[in-house]
Amino acid sequence: MSADSVKPGIDKAVIQKLEFLRKELHRHNHRYYILDDPEISDSEYDRMMQELLSLEAKYPELYSQDSPALRVGSPPLSQFETIEHSIPMLSLDNAFNDSDILDFDQRIKKYLKTDIEILYTAEPKLDGLAVELVYEQGRLVMASTRGDGITGEVITNNIRTIGSVPLVLYPENGKTIPSLVEVRGEVFISLEGFRRMNEERLSQDLPPFANPRNAAAGSLRQLDSRVTAKRPLEIFLYGLGKVSNLEAKSHWESLEFLKNLGFRINPLARPGLKIPGVIEYYKELVNMRHCLPYDIDGMVIKVDSLELQKQLGVKSRSPRWAIAYKFEAVQETTRIISIDVQVGRTGALTPVARLEPVNVGGALISNATLHNADEIRRKDIREGDRVLVQRAGDVIPEVVKVMESARTGEEKVFEMPLKCPVCGSDVQKDADEAVLRCINISCPAQIKGRIRHFASKGAFDIEGLGNKLADQLVDKGLVKSYADIFSLDVPSLEALERMGKKSAQNIVNAVEKSKKISLARFIYALGIRHVGEGIAKILAKKFEKLESLLSAEFEEIKDIEGMGPEIAGSICSFFARNENRETIERLLKSGLDIYTEKTGEASLPLAGKTFVLTGSLENMTREQAQKIIEDAGGKVSGSVSKKTDYVLAGAKAGSKLKKARDLGIEVIDEQMFQTMTAGHS
Numbered sequence: 001m002s003a004d005s006v007k008p009g010i011d012k013a014v015i016q017k018l019e020f021l022r023k024e025l026h027r028h029n030h031r032y033y034i035l036d037d038p039e040i041s042d043s044e045y046d047r048m049m050q051e052l053l054s055l056e057a058k059y060p061e062l063y064s065q066d067s068p069a070l071r072v073g074s075p076p077l078s079q080f081e082t083i084e085h086s087i088p089m090l091s092l093d094n095a096f097n098d099s100d101i102l103d104f105d106q107r108i109k110k111y112l113k114t115d116i117e118i119l120y121t122a123e124p125k126l127d128g129l130a131v132e133l134v135y136e137q138g139r140l141v142m143a144s145t146r147g148d149g150i151t152g153e154v155i156t157n158n159i160r161t162i163g164s165v166p167l168v169l170y171p172e173n174g175k176t177i178p179s180l181v182e183v184r185g186e187v188f189i190s191l192e193g194f195r196r197m198n199e200e201r202l203s204q205d206l207p208p209f210a211n212p213r214n215a216a217a218g219s220l221r222q223l224d225s226r227v228t229a230k231r232p233l234e235i236f237l238y239g240l241g242k243v244s245n246l247e248a249k250s251h252w253e254s255l256e257f258l259k260n261l262g263f264r265i266n267p268l269a270r271p272g273l274k275i276p277g278v279i280e281y282y283k284e285l286v287n288m289r290h291c292l293p294y295d296i297d298g299m300v301i302k303v304d305s306l307e308l309q310k311q312l313g314v315k316s317r318s319p320r321w322a323i324a325y326k327f328e329a330v331q332e333t334t335r336i337i338s339i340d341v342q343v344g345r346t347g348a349l350t351p352v353a354r355l356e357p358v359n360v361g362g363a364l365i366s367n368a369t370l371h372n373a374d375e376i377r378r379k380d381i382r383e384g385d386r387v388l389v390q391r392a393g394d395v396i397p398e399v400v401k402v403m404e405s406a407r408t409g410e411e412k413v414f415e416m417p418l419k420c421p422v423c424g425s426d427v428q429k430d431a432d433e434a435v436l437r438c439i440n441i442s443c444p445a446q447i448k449g450r451i452r453h454f455a456s457k458g459a460f461d462i463e464g465l466g467n468k469l470a471d472q473l474v475d476k477g478l479v480k481s482y483a484d485i486f487s488l489d490v491p492s493l494e495a496l497e498r499m500g501k502k503s504a505q506n507i508v509n510a511v512e513k514s515k516k517i518s519l520a521r522f523i524y525a526l527g528i529r530h531v532g533e534g535i536a537k538i539l540a541k542k543f544e545k546l547e548s549l550l551s552a553e554f555e556e557i558k559d560i561e562g563m564g565p566e567i568a569g570s571i572c573s574f575f576a577r578n579e580n581r582e583t584i585e586r587l588l589k590s591g592l593d594i595y596t597e598k599t600g601e602a603s604l605p606l607a608g609k610t611f612v613l614t615g616s617l618e619n620m621t622r623e624q625a626q627k628i629i630e631d632a633g634g635k636v637s638g639s640v641s642k643k644t645d646y647v648l649a650g651a652k653a654g655s656k657l658k659k660a661r662d663l664g665i666e667v668i669d670e671q672m673f674q675t676m677t678a679g680h681s
């Protein structure tokens with residue numbers, strides 16, 4: 001019997017919407033919890049759930065005990081043995097902004113009929129899956145998933161394969177172990193482990209996991225524990241089930257109890273916070289988020305006193321004494337309208353997905369890089385596909401995976417063009433790369449790219465000569481090589497669209513001003529492959545004069561520290577080309593004043609700054625990072641102190657990271673570091 005026949009007073013559209021949301025959310029729960037293969041992003045799911053909640057609140061007469069809003073997870077899969085939890089494993093309510101947190105605190109005080117400040121413990125919310133481990137007489141006897149909260153799937157053998165799960169408890173303080181200890185925690189996969197797993201999957205033509213959470217769930221819910229054993233699973237414990245003779249009086253004491261028994265607990269858990277402290281810590285976690293070696297999707301806030309927790313009790317699917325304050329999402333689902341190919345200044349052809357615009361973490365995304373043809377093939381990305389896109393930190397948005405289950409059959413397989421889409425010349429595959437390049441160095445797309453680069457901040461830094469103007473200048477034939485920039489005059493600029501006399505004059509002035517330039521910037525501006533700002537500085541320092549660089553031999557360049565054969569080869573072949581020599585001649589004739597920077601340390605970007613390195617970096621070794629810092633005028637120190645300016649934290653960062661936080665020192669990740677030292681690597 002459908003709801004509309006029972007409730008004639010309510011708009012049919014509302015009933016239909018409600019039924020639609022309930023049905024869809026059930027379906028997505030199944031895909032997420034049972035198949036470990038979601039079809040929509042978590043934030044899309046959260047929005048649907050919020051919509052359902054507000055409809056249900058508005059129309060209580062449409063209550064249904066089957067509503068996904070009242071459910072935890074999904075019922076266990078029948079292939080697994082099942083077990084009833086002695087205390088239900090619930091989900092958490094969500095908060096999305098500070099005012100939701102203030103409301104949460106108010107609700108608690110109202111429920112407890114008190115004005116006294118409540119103390120909370122705040123913990124990072126790991127994005128994995130909840131498990132319960134049961135120890136009898138100090139031995140692990142049973143492990144299960146959360147399942148639907150009441151009944152979970154038995155996964156004892158799989159849990160045993162996780163290195164950080166103690167099979168036998170040895171309390172550190174020598175206390176006796178309660179005869180029954182049920183502990184709860186989150187099984188997860190580190191970002192590094194996730195990256196490796198997906199790489200392997202892609203190389204076997206398997207679809208990648210959308211995120212570490214799905215990878216962890218897929219790995220743990222295996223019928224064959226030998227498969228689980230190969231997966232890089234980890235665990236943090238954050239709570240207790242039933243425990244005989246529990247001495248702990250607060251949540252924080254339970255965490256210490258866990259730690260004492262040899263369990264891994266998250267070192268970032270913070271006790272004794274009042275609401276302003278909770279909100280402050282949330283902001284800290286938002287900044288820390290992309291420096292951590294694992295994914296967190298928010299913060300969990302718990303009333304610390306176990307007595308108060310008991311008084312507050314639970315609702316249908318969540319306790320009243322805890323809430324999850326969610327971060328802004330980094331992933332969203334959208335559709336690829338088409339795939340275009342862009343040509344860069346080195347001629348590289350880059351496929352780009354044009355997306356139906358979607359808001360990801362506060363920014364509207366309408367393009368995502370697809371890197372190269374191999375990437376498209378590996379991920380089987382087609383025009384028209386529904387895809388999961390991701391934008392984390394300052395990284396260029398990318399397509400994480402295709403939602404294959406959403407295919408209609410209308411999607412079109414994409415082929416890289418055999419000719420340059422801009423100039424029609426042949427394209428060539430680099431010997432050692434997956435990249436196709438347009439071979440025509442006079443290709444307008446390449447010229448535009450070179451002009452943009454030449455005028456950019458780290459190079460000639462010509463104010464007003466941005467991407468749009470660069471494109472116009474090339475399209476109108478005013479500029480064919482960057483040497484032409486110095487013969488631009490007011491009349492020819494004025495003739496361009498949307499250009500007044502005044503702006504034309506400003507540009508001519510800016511061009512004139514840019515003529516005084518350091519040798520390092522000049523070298524960088526030439527746009528030689530592999531020569532970023534850092535390498536350009538090294539070359540300038542070594543050769544001091546442009547003429548010496550121009551006459552340098554391959555060997556000489558190769559042997560400079562930080563260079564090597566690839567960079568040296570690129571530099572030599574650049575200077576060996578006639579047209580490049582001619583362009584440089586013309587540049588010099590236009591009255592450039594190239595000076596060598598006395599290594600006046602103060603002018604370097606990191607002059608006087610002290611760095612501490614911790615954890616393992618992804619794109620460089622620590623030695624390389626140190627060199628980059630020193631080349632940029634900074635210093636590297638082995639330990640964190642008040643004098644430290646920045647801590648560069650990679651994966652698995654440990655005590656130094658903690659110390660930095662304690663001292664309030666700015667922690668940066670690799671991306672941030674690369675931005676700060678742009679081109680030094």
Ligand SMILES: NC(=O)c1ccc[n+]([C@@H]2O[C@H](COP(=O)([O-])OP(=O)(O)OC[C@H]3O[C@@H](n4cnc5c(N)ncnc54)[C@H](O)[C@@H]3O)[C@@H](O)[C@H]2O)c1
Nearest residue numbers: 028032038040041042045091092123125126129130238300
């Ligand atoms: N994309 C989809 O199709 C889809 C479908 C279903 C659910 N989801 C996602 O899952 C969420 C709902 O899942 P849920 O019910 O597991 O709730 P949840 O993930 O929002 O919160 C509850 C869970 O948080 C975890 N957790 C992590 N750290 C914790 C800590 N320190 N203390 C306590 N718990 C901690 C536990 O596993 C707990 O079960 C949705 O909001 C959505 O983001 C997505």
Ligand SMILES: [Zn+2]
Nearest residue numbers: 420423438443
């Ligand atoms: Zn071309």
